[in-house]
Amino acid sequence: MGEKFHGKEKILDLIFEVSGIFIMSLGIHCFLVPANIAPGGVSGMAILIQYLWGLPIGLMSFVINVPIFILSWRYLGKKYTMQSLGAVLLSSVILDYVVTPWVPMYTGERFLGSLFGGIFVGAGLGLVFLRGFSTGGTDAISFLLQRKFPHMPIGRTLMLIDGLVLAISVLVFHNIEAGLFGVVALFAQTKLIDSIVYGSEHxxxxxxxxxxxxxxxxxxxxxxxxxxxxxxxxxxxxxxxxxxxxxxxxxxxxxxxxxxxxxxxxxxxxxxxxxxxxxxxxxxxxxxxx
Missing domain, CATH: 3.30.70.120 (Alpha-Beta Plaits)
Incomplete structure (x- = not known):
């Protein structure tokens, strides 16, 4: 009975992780990239690199995560790092080889692009977090900072990191609206994550x-x-x-x-x-x- 239960849980884990990453990839490729919006975090940095040099977003997300994985392996342990590594690899493959070549982009209103981009990314991350997984990036950074500086207000620190990426996006895209729409996307993303992870039982x-x-x-x-x-x-x-x-x-x-x-x-x-x-x-x- 126990093995059957654990087998079912593993299948659910895989379904939620793949579904969440696929939905997140849709939000990035279909809405955020065509609207020139980089709403913070590792994916935001990867979007900026793709805009500047045309490099694949999924691959760049993985490369940016490499130093984070090294620190994670040392300070957060093998299990957490391997889980995050698996999720980032899967995310890179789905975004670069499944979503980008086959799914069309939305090229309409920029506000709708930022809103739905945030909704899709938030929904995807929420499904991943719901099963206790991590996609590396700022999640791992928050855990690392918490270990090194236990009394540091982590939420504020991560907000500063996202704010820095948004500020850089204004310079890269030469458009102040890129930062403003990035805030809209980040807000929608955060709300969706909270709604999915914590449910409606507030x-x-x-x-x-x-x-x-x-x-x-x-x-x-x-x-x-x-x-x-x-x-x-x-x-x-x-x-x-x-x-x-x-x-x-x-x-x-x-x-x-x-x-x-x-x-x-x-x-x-x-x-x-x-x-x-x-x-x-x-x-x-x-x-x-x-």
Whole structure:
């Protein structure tokens, strides 16, 4: 049974990886290249090289990744590096030998090119990331930076790298709109990746500190049909024991819960955090999460 399960997982891995890379390649070749848009990252640098010297984008992506693979092998391990290497090789082959020779380019509105380019690339990367794979490039750079500088804000650093590629694209294409449309593509790409990887189960985590937590809990259970957990805590200033109510809710339920808290105890201490995904009873089952 175990071998059968693992065999099925391997097949799913392959389907998601090939499908994701194919969709990503469509976004690059059909929309971004004809619109002269390089939306950051390794693929963006490869697009710039192709524009300047006519070299294949897939091959250039692989060449740019080589020094990253060397560092990855040393600091992130053999398994991660080999998985990334396989994905980059597959990406190079599909882009240069499957998509580029056979699929026509979109040569219409540049805004639509940037939007759909970002959507296709984001959807493709999202499918790859969903199964725990990496396409090298900025993913590997983020892991390497995290190991070397644990306290460095990685998101901001990667944003700077993408911003640098966008700035260079303005100089290469001699067109400031190249950078502006690159931002549109990058935004669409990021949103699609988040939607696919985290699903539609975005929500809120609520922490409520009140003398009337039992009333609030009962009202939430009845009116919102949402469960809650009571956590034992100690106030740092008073050193008194307090109950903290923990509740996970969908965004659509937040307003109703906030109103319940305000009605029962206007003086309650209320903390709201954004969460990317909620799994389990009352939400998306863990077993259905890919």
């Amino acid at each position: 929500g809120q985590m609520l922490l409520i500190v009140s003398e009337k937590n039992m009333e609030i809990k009962d009202k939430i259970l009845v009116d919102v049909d949402r469960g809650a957990t009571i956590l034992k805590a100690v106030g740092a200033y008073t050193m008194e024991e307090k109950d903290v109510l923990l509740c996970a809710a969908r965004k659509s339920q937040f307003g109703q819960i906030k109103r319940i808290v305000r009605e029962i105890d206007p003086n309650a201490f209320f903390i709201v955090s954004e969460v990317s995904q909620i799994l389990g009873e009352g939400f998306k089952p863990v077993s259905n999460d890919l």
